[in-house]
Amino acid sequence: ALYILYHIFEVLGSFIAKVLEINPKRFYSSVLTDIGEGDLINQGRLTNLSEESNEIGILANSFIKMIESMKKLISGIVDSSDSAASSIEVVDKIASDVTESFNQISATINDVAEGISEQASSTQEGHVKINEISSKLSKITKDTKHCNLMTQDALELIAENSGKFEEQKAKMKESIDASMKVSKAIKNLASKTNEIEGIASSIEGIAEQTNLLALNAAIEAARAGDAGSGFAVVADEVRKLATQSTSATQKINGLISEIQIGIKTAEDEMSRAGVVVEEQNKAVDETVSAFDEISKKVDKASLTLNEISDETVVLNERASEVVKTMENLANIAEENSAATEEIAASTEQSLENMNNIGSEVSALVESMSTLRSSISRFKIK
Template structure:
C-alpha cells in the first residue's frame, strides 16, 4: 500500500516519522528519567527529614537528662519543630523548615498507634485507620519503624479534591529515647511536579519543533517533487511516442537538475536518431527495389546464357560423336589401305604369271577401283565433317563472345550493387557481400570463356591442319582411282603391255605407300579433334554448372532484397507511430 503513494507523500510520511519518533523517545525518556530521579530525591528528603527529627529529639532528650527542661517541654519543642505551634483551635499550623513537598508533613505515633505528633489529629488513636483500599497503613508504618525504619505507601484522598485519591509515601523510624515512631510523608505527585513540568516543556517543544519541521518538510518535498512530477510527465509523453515534448526548464543544480538535462539530451538524440532511421529506411527501400529489379534482369540474362550454353553443349556432344565416327571410318580406311598393299604385293609376285591370271587381275583391279571410290567417298565425308566442325567451332566462339559480354555486364552490375550497398551503410553490409560474390562469379565466367576461346582457337588450328591432311588424302585417293583405272586398262592390254603393267604396279605400290604414310596423320588429327570436342563438352558442362550456381546466388540476392524491403516497411510502420 505504501508503494502506491507519491514520492512527496512518502517523503512526508518518512520525514515526519523521523521527526516525531526521536522527539517522542527523548521526551518520554526525559520524563520517566526525571520522575525516577525526583522520586529518589523525594524519598531521600523524607528519610533525611526523619533522621534530622530523630537527632533533634535526641538533643532535646539530652537536655531533659541534663535537667534543663522537662520531658513535656522537650516533647512540645519537638512538635513545634516538626510541625509548628498549636493554635487556639488545637490545630498546628505547618511551619516546618524541612521541605517535604506541597502536602508533606511530619507526624509521630507511639507503639499503640496514638498520634503523639500531628497537625490536626494529635492525641487520636489511628491504629485501625485504613486507606481507600482497606489497608491498615498505620500499623505498617509502625512495623517498618520497629524493624529499623522504612518506606510505606498507600492510597489517600487528595487534600484539595477529596473525591480523588493519590499515592502517599511515608518514611518512619523509631526514636529510642521516647519510643516515638517518627514519620515524614507526602503525596508522590509532589515529587513528580518537576517531572510533569519537564513533560509539559518537552510537549510544547516537541509540538513547536514538529510544526516547524512539518512546514519545512512540506516546503522541501514540494520543491523536490514538483520537478520530479514534471520529469515524470515528460517521460510518459516520450514513452507514448510523443517526440514533440518540449525541453525541461529545471534550474536545479542537484541530481534532479542533472536528470532534467540528461532527459533533454536523450529526447533530442531520440528525435535525431528517429529522423535518421526514417531517412535510412527510404534509402533502404529504394535500394532494395533497385536490387530486386537488377536481380530479375540478371536472372533473365543468366537463363538466356544457360539456354545458349545448353545449345553449345548439345553441338559439342554432336561434334564429339562425329569425330568418333570419323575416327572409326579412318580405321576402316586404314584397313582398306593395308589390303591394297597386300594386293599390290600379290600383283607384283604374280606379274610373271600375268597372262595366266589376267582375268583374276582384272577382277582384283575392279575391286580395287571400288575400294578407291569408297576411300574417295570417305575422304569427301571427312572433309564435310571437318567443315561442319569448323562451322560449329565458329558458332561456339560467337556464343563465348556473348557469354563474355554478359559476364562483363554482370561484373558492372555487381560493382553498381557494391556502390549502392556502401551507400546503405551498416544495413548494406550483407548485400555488399552478395554483390562481391556476384562479381567473383562474373570474373570466373569471363575467365572460363577466355579459356574456352583459347581452346576453340586450338581446335580451329587443329581442324585446319586436319582439313589440309584430308584434302591431301583426297588428292591421293583421286590419283589412286586414276591409277586403278589405268591399271584396269593395262590389264585389258596386259597381253600386249606387260611391261607397262609392271611399271603401273610399281607406281600403284608407291602411291599406296604414300597413302599409308598419310593415313596415320589423318587419324591423329581426327583423334585430336575428338579430344578437343570432349574437352569442349566438359568445359561447357562446367560453364553450365557455374551459371546454375550464379542463378542460385541471384535468387538468394533477390530473396535478401525482398526481406530487406519487408524489414524496412515494418520499421517504417513502427516509426510512423511516433510523433516528431
C-alpha cells in the same frame, strides 16, 4: 492590540486614582508603569483594592480580570508564535527541500530533453539509413531477377549446345569410320600394286570418296568451332592426300615408286589422323561432361538466385515495416520533445514560485522573530 490595552489600563488607572483620591502620577508609577514595562505579575495594590466591597473593589476586580485576560492573550500569542515559528521552520525546510527537488527535477528534465533531442536526431538518421537500405534491397531484388533471367538463358544455351555436341560426336564417329575405310583402302592398294589399273581405278574412287568425306568433315569441323579446329586440319590433310592419290593414279605407270612412297605416307598420316580424331573425340566427351557440370552449376545458381530474390522481397517488406516504425518513433520523439519543453517551462515557473515562497517564508520568519522579541518583554508567570 497591546497598544489599545495599554491605553485602556491607563484610563482605568486614572479613574481608580480619582475615585480613591490618589495622585494619578503615583498610581502610574506603582501600577501602570509596571504594566507598561510588561510586568503583569506584581499588582498587589490592585489585589488589595479588589477586596473592597464598594465600586472601587468592583473596578479593581475588573481591572484584574482584564490583566488576566491580557496574560492569557499574551500567553496565547507566545504559544501561537512558538507553534507558528516551528511550523514556519518546517515550511522553510520543506520549501528549501522542494526548491532543491525542483532544481534536481529541472536538471533531470533538461538532461531528458537533451536525450530526447538526441533520440529524435538518431531516429531521424536511422530513418534515412533504413530508407537507403530499403532502396538498396529493391535494387538487389531487381538485379537478382535480372541475373535469374540470364541464368535461364544460359541454361537454354547450354541445352542447345549440348545437343550440338552430341551431333558432333556422331560426326566424329563417322569420320573415324571413314578414316578406317581410307586406311583399309590404302593397305589394299599396297597389296595390289601389281594390279595397277584396277588399283588405280580403286584409288581414284576411294580418293573421290575421301575428298567428299574430308569436305563433309571440314564442314562439320567448321560447325564445331574451336573444338573442331584440329579435326579441320586433319580433314584438310585427308583432302590433300585424296588429291595426291588421284594425281598418282594418272601417273601410276611412271610413278610406281612414288605411289609406294605415297601409300606409306598416307598410312602414316592416317595413323596420326586416327590419334588426332581419338583425341578430338575424347575432348568432345570432356566438353560434353563439362557442359553437363556447368548446366548443373547454373541450375543450382538459378535456384539460389530464386531463393535470394524471395529473401530480398521479404527483407524489403520488413524494411518497409521498419521505415513505418521509425517514422512513428520520430513523431513520438518530436511529441516527447515538445512535451518535455512544456514540462521544463512549467518546472522553471514552479521553481520561481518556490523561490518566491522561500522569500516570503524568510520574511515571515523575520517577522515572527520580531514579534517574539516584542512579546518577551511581558512577564506573565
